[in-house]
Amino acid sequence: MENGNVAAWRDNNYGQCIMPEELTNVKAIAAGYSHTVALKEDGTVVAWGRNDADQCKIPSELTNVKAIAAGYNHTVALKEDGSVVAWGNNSYGQCYIPTGVTNIKAIAAGNCYTVVLKEDGTIAAWGNNNYGQCNIPADLINVKAAAGDGFTIALKEDGTVAVWGNNKNGQCNIPAGLTNVKAIVAGDMHAAALKEDGTVIAWGLNNYGQCDIPEGLKNVKAIAAGERHSVALKEDGTVVSWGYNGDGQCNIPGGLKDVVKIDASSDTTYVILEDGSIVGIGNKNIIIPSMYSFLNTEVSISPEEIQKGEDATLIINASINGTPLIGTSEIGNASYALDVDGQTLININTKASDIYEIKIFDENGTLIKKKNLKLAIPKILGDLNNDLTVNMLDVIIVAKAFNTAPEDPEYNPICDLNGDNVINISDIVKIAMNFNISYL
Incomplete structure (x- = not known):
């Protein structure tokens, strides 16, 4: 929604759908396999979920970010100056930014590889290249957008599409006559295209119906693709999702409206609401549906x-x-x-x-x-080690600091029970008055 809220529903085994408290003013969201990244209006980045490869460990002093992308277990950020920063799993070099990669205007993160779109309309890709997904076609120019997950898809300025990489399930076989495309997305083994007339076409692996466009779906303004499901955002701010629903990622919450952006990855669906905050819903301890924003x-x-x-x-x-x-x-x-x-x-x-x-x-x-x-439970005077009992352990603490003042290295302010800046017999007396008193 235009308020910048985000809603999520899916498997939540790594907490990727449990939003950090007070996360508001979000303008973009990216979902990796088991981690989630949010870009705030102030250009800072927040990440949560699985962090085994430090994919959620935001680099220190990362600011002025204008776009984000999340791969299988790495994260990419595009800064306002056109430079790129990446972190997380680097087993295929997907986080090593090649020399000369500058003037970038868009980014994408696939399964252990990274794709960037340059200002001149050309593409660069690096990382895992087991299916040739990083081998950019020599004649590919005038590109508007790119996305990838085992295969890479590019949208050209003339509204046509190019695809390369893993074609095990026909995801690189572009439907005949596909033109007038304005947006593209790539799932695990399927792809989808949004046409200028607001209709959607999908192709590739269809074992869960992820390529079966719902009958009558029109007036679509944005699309997203998860591992085995697809998502569409309509002009009226409502969302439609179809395909694999084993984790509830296609169960659009009742009353969900005023959505401005969507994203999907793995078996996750995300939407951004218009006030910039994040909420979530699902069937596995995923919290806060969008209608509870207030x-x-x-x-x-x-x-x-x-x-x-x-x-x-x-x-x-x-x-x-x-x-x-x-x-x-x-x-x-x-x-x-x-x-x-x-x-x-x-x-x-x-x-x-x-x-x-x-x-x-x-x-x-x-x-x-x-x-x-x-609970704000009052502390017992003399319980210096916070074990809820005044005992000999507290006497020993005072004894170690006995006859000291603030200028002495052994001085311990918690032992100054009467506030006279000296640890002396009066402090021992205070402990003795409450000796053996316990809250246990």
């Missing part, structure tokens, strides 16, 4: 100054644009219904934990919010 949750405890081990009440309030949420809350394995005011009162004993993970679900059982509440 979800407000408040969690408090009564009494506020609770002692360790005392009974207390957690108070949970949930609403959307001021309307109470119908649903449930959950702490641990226990579920509690939200009442007509969107509120739940939960009795707890603080001896169990200092931190409580709270989940909130809508009436359909979709997880839409997850947050932690840390």
Whole structure:
């Protein structure tokens, strides 16, 4: 949507669909095999999900980014000055930027290889070349866009398409008469093209119907291709998806509208909403569907100054644009219904934990919010090592700093219990007054 929200739904085994909290003002999204990358309006980049090859480890001082791409387990960024930065798995040299690669206007990341489109309309590619996907056709010029995943597809200025690389399932066999194309995408073993008239054509592997365009699909303004599914964004801001749906990536959330951009990779679908924030939905602990962009949750405890081990009440309030949420809350394995005011009162004993993970679900059982509440339990005076008991360990800590002042190297400010800037007998007395007091 034009607000920059993002929604995601799919397998979430590496947390690639659990959006970082407070991620807003997003203008572009890129989904790798098991990691996700977002480009913010300020030109900075955020990444999350699988990080075994440091594909989510953003290079320090990376700024002024204008485009991003995510491969199998590497990430690429295009800067405003036309230079390219890449990080993550480099087993095929996909993160080594070749000398002379400058004046770049677009990027793509495939399965262990990188593709760039230069300002002069030519393409360069490097990395894994097992299917010849990095062997650019000699006569290929006047290119508008390029994308690849085991094979590479290029859109020429005249609206025709060129494809090369892995053709095991006919993904390089361009449909006869394909012209007037304005956008192209590449899945794992299928490709799709968006024509100027708003219709879509797809070809290649079709084992899950990823190339079977839904009947009546028209007025499309953008397309995306995942590993085995396809996605279309319509002019009215709605989304259509088809193909493999084993992880719910084609289950478009009810009420999803005002979408401005889409992306897909592996078995993931992403959309950007118009306010620049990110939300997600799915069937495997994927959180927050787009219709909950304005979800407000408040969690408090009564009494506020609770002692360790005392009974207390957690108070949970949930609403959307001021309307109470119908649903449930959950702490641990226990579920509690939200009442007509969107509120739940939960009795707890603080001896169990200092931190409580709270989940909130809508009436359909979709997880839409997850947050932690840390209790503000008063500290026992004299519990210097924070083990919830005043004992000989605390006396030993004071003894090590005894008769010292701030200018002494052995001085330990936590031992100055009376605040006189000297560790002395009065501090020992303070500990003795609470000796053997415990919250355990």
